[in-house]
Amino acid sequence: MSSTSNADFSCNNGDTICEIRTYEQEVIIVPILLLSSFLVTLIFILLLRFCPEKVDRIRPQASKPTRRVLHGIDAPPGINVLEHESIALDVPSSYSTFNTATTYPSKSLTTPVVEPSIPPNPPQQTFQPTFTPVVKPRELPRQRLPESFNLVTPLPVAFSLRSDSSVSLYRARMENRNVVLRVLNDSADANERHNFLGFASFLAQLGPHPFLPELLGVVSLRAPLVTVVEELENRDLLSYLWRCRQENVNPPCEMTERRIFTMAKQVASALEFLHNKDLLHGNIRARSVLVSKEHTAKLWGLHGVYTRKSQGTTQKDDASMKKWQAPELLARRPASQSSDIWSFGILLYEMATLGEAPFAEISVNELLQFHQRGKSLKKPSNCSNMLHSIIKGCCQWKDQDRPSLAEVSRKLLSGEKGASDKVLKVSGAVNIEQYLREAGYGESNSYTVF
Numbered sequence: 001m002s003s004t005s006n007a008d009f010s011c012n013n014g015d016t017i018c019e020i021r022t023y024e025q026e027v028i029i030v031p032i033l034l035l036s037s038f039l040v041t042l043i044f045i046l047l048l049r050f051c052p053e054k055v056d057r058i059r060p061q062a063s064k065p066t067r068r069v070l071h072g073i074d075a076p077p078g079i080n081v082l083e084h085e086s087i088a089l090d091v092p093s094s095y096s097t098f099n100t101a102t103t104y105p106s107k108s109l110t111t112p113v114v115e116p117s118i119p120p121n122p123p124q125q126t127f128q129p130t131f132t133p134v135v136k137p138r139e140l141p142r143q144r145l146p147e148s149f150n151l152v153t154p155l156p157v158a159f160s161l162r163s164d165s166s167v168s169l170y171r172a173r174m175e176n177r178n179v180v181l182r183v184l185n186d187s188a189d190a191n192e193r194h195n196f197l198g199f200a201s202f203l204a205q206l207g208p209h210p211f212l213p214e215l216l217g218v219v220s221l222r223a224p225l226v227t228v229v230e231e232l233e234n235r236d237l238l239s240y241l242w243r244c245r246q247e248n249v250n251p252p253c254e255m256t257e258r259r260i261f262t263m264a265k266q267v268a269s270a271l272e273f274l275h276n277k278d279l280l281h282g283n284i285r286a287r288s289v290l291v292s293k294e295h296t297a298k299l300w301g302l303h304g305v306y307t308r309k310s311q312g313t314t315q316k317d318d319a320s321m322k323k324w325q326a327p328e329l330l331a332r333r334p335a336s337q338s339s340d341i342w343s344f345g346i347l348l349y350e351m352a353t354l355g356e357a358p359f360a361e362i363s364v365n366e367l368l369q370f371h372q373r374g375k376s377l378k379k380p381s382n383c384s385n386m387l388h389s390i391i392k393g394c395c396q397w398k399d400q401d402r403p404s405l406a407e408v409s410r411k412l413l414s415g416e417k418g419a420s421d422k423v424l425k426v427s428g429a430v431n432i433e434q435y436l437r438e439a440g441y442g443e444s445n446s447y448t449v450f
Contacts, residue, residue: 149174149181166192171231178231179216183224193225200227202306206277211270211298213290232298234291237263241286241355242430251293254423257384260351261416263289263297264344265409270299271344272405275337279305282335284343285324286350320441322364323357327397330368338399341408345394352383352391354426357438364440371397382424386415 011018155169166188170181184196203215219226234240234251243253267289274281281288281301288301322330326342329335346358358377362370376395379388390411396402403411 152181155180167196174216174228178233180229180231182227182229184226186224196225196227198310199303199306202309203227203229203302206274206302209270209273211266211296212273212302213298213300232290232296233293234295236287236300237289237291237297238286238350238355240291241351244424245354245426245429255351255354256419256421256423257382257387258416258419258421259295260348260387261412261419263291263295264348264351265412265416266297267299267347268344268405268409268412271340272409274299274305275340275405279309280335280337281305281340281343282308283321283324284340284347285321286347286355289347319364320439322367323359323440326399327368327371328399330371336399337405338402341394341402341405342396342399344405344408345391346377348387348391348394349377349380352380352387352424354382354424355430356380356426357435357440360438382426384415384420386411386418390415 011022150173152170152172155171166185168183168185170183172179172181182196184193188196197218197220200215200218200220206212208214213232214230216228216230218228234253240253241255243249244255246253267284271281271284281299281304283301283304284299285301288299290298290300292298324343324346326335326339329339349358350356359367359370374397376392383391390408393403393411394408
C-alpha cells in the first residue's frame, strides 16, 4: 500500500500534523541532510582556501610520506643551476642549525639560538662588535609550503657579471604579498649551508626596523633551504636612479631633491640602528639600498655585516668598493662608524647625479693620493647648496671632522623642509660598461643585490 493511501487511511481530511508525521522523511529529514552536506562542503572549501593548516590536521595521515614539490620554480636556461628542475621539499637530510620546533607560530620565535663559537677578533681591529644574538627566524610550516609560494619566477637583475654565488633569487607570492626567495643551490657544500642559515639567523637577531627589509621566514629543516624576505618593487636604488634618467618609463620614476632628503633620512635611520648595536655596515652605496613601491628606502647589503660579526674579519678588500670607501680604509687602517659616514656622503652624490659613478675620472690606484691632496667630489649640477654641504661634511679627510649620524639626520630633516619638488633631469642613459670601468668593478664581482 502506498504512503498516500496510508495517509488517506490514517489521517482525517485537513489534519496537517498527521500528514507531516506521515511524510516526515520526505519533508524534514531529506532536506536537512542535503542542507547539512552543503554546509559541510562549503566550510571545508573555505578552510582549504584560507586555513590550509587546519585542513592538513583534519586530513588522515597516509602511511607513507608524500613527496611535496615546490612547483613553478623552474628557471629559464642560463639563469642558474636550478633550470628545468622542481625543488623537492621532503628529502631525508636536514640542514637546520636552529632548534627544531614542534609548532610553527606565525610570529618570530624567541628561543635562544645555540651558535658555534666565534673566533676572537684580530688584535689590529679596534672596532669590537658587541651585538648578541637572541632570536631565531620564523620557520615556515613545512606542510604549507606548496600552498604558500605562488607565481614563482626568477628574479632578474639590472646587469650581472660572473658570479660565484651559491644562492638563486626568485620572486613569489606568499600570504597575499610579494616576497623574494633566496634559495640555496643544490651544489652548495656544508660550509655554504651553514653560512646561509647563519645569515638568516643574523637577520632575525637584528630585529624589525622600518627601513630594513623584513625577514618573513626561513625553510631550514628540509632542502632546499630558503630565506623569505619582503620584496621592494622598485628594486635597488642604483637601478631606480638609472630608470629616472629615461623618458616614459613604467612604472613612473621621478627623483626630486625633496625625495633625496627623505630617502637619505630613511637610510640614515637604518644605519644609526646598526651603529647602536655596534655594527658597521661597510658597504653604503646606492646598490645596497632597496626601494619600495611607495619610494621608501631600506638599507640592505648586510651580508658583509654578518660575515665580519660571525668570523671576526676586517673590512673586505674589494676593488669595486674602493670608490665608496673612506681614506682610512684605503690606507688599510681599521674601520669606524665615521667610515660609514664617508660612504653615506658618496651615496648622496649618487642620488644627486641619478646614478653616476663617484670619482669617475680617478683610477682606483690613484684614489688615496687624490684624497690626500684635499680634493673632493665636484658639485653636481642638480645639487643644492644644502645637499652639497652635507656631502662635503661627510667626506672629510679626517674621520674626527665628519659629523655624527644624529647630526647628519638633523641636517637632512632641515633640508627636507625647504627642498625643491622639481624633478631632476640628467641627459643620456647609462652605459653599463663605462660605468663599471669608472666605478672600479673587477671582473669577478656581481651586481646581484640579494
